[in-house]
Amino acid sequence: MSAEPGTVRPGGRTARVRAAVLRAAGDVLAEQGFAHLDLADVARRAEVGKTTVYRRWGSVxxxxxxxxxxxxxxxxxxxxxxxxREDLRANAHLVQRTLADARQGALFRAVIAAATCDARTAESLRRFYEVRVAEWAPCVERGVERGELPVGTDAATVVRAVSAPLYYALLTTGTAPEPADADRAADAALAAARAEAYVVG
Incomplete structure (x- = not known):
């Protein structure tokens, strides 16, 4: 059974082609949005053959x-x-810097907008956040082990609570969050967690 286009992890020259194409795709998303993402244009920007892009990824x-x-x-x-507390603040500042970055912030806005009307993009975006939440959840788990948070605290929910206000502010105001916003988001999530708002079971 052949792999779905865009799911094989290559090496060598193929890896360089992938990096160039993904960079070009990210540029288009950041500059023009999902509606203007075109495989032929991405191939031109990445300076690779159009056939290569269509064969490897198959679709936008x-x-x-x-x-x-x-x-x-x-x-x-x-x-x-x-x-x-410091771990959650570090997470919040990472999110804040990403959203405040001219390219990355625009790219995320474009992908989030596309996810509202395209099922595969929505699934890919969910998978992206599952990976990131899983990366940071151990910080909360360690906090529980150290007695800083109540036993039974749902780590993934706390991590999502940290970044949620930052994304909401960006999407509803169009203004990138500031470092102070990151501190407030982390501290609010921590206060809620300490108050057992995220205890499950």
């Missing part, structure tokens, strides 16, 4: 899926400060 949604997978793989690892 296949390309976006691979782009999100790559972004998840390349994202920075979690912080391990020994304090759940």
């Amino acid at each position: 949604t296949g390309l976006v899926a691979d782009l999100l997978d790559d972004m998840a793989e390349q994202s920075l690892p979690r912080a391990e400060t020994g304090s759940v």
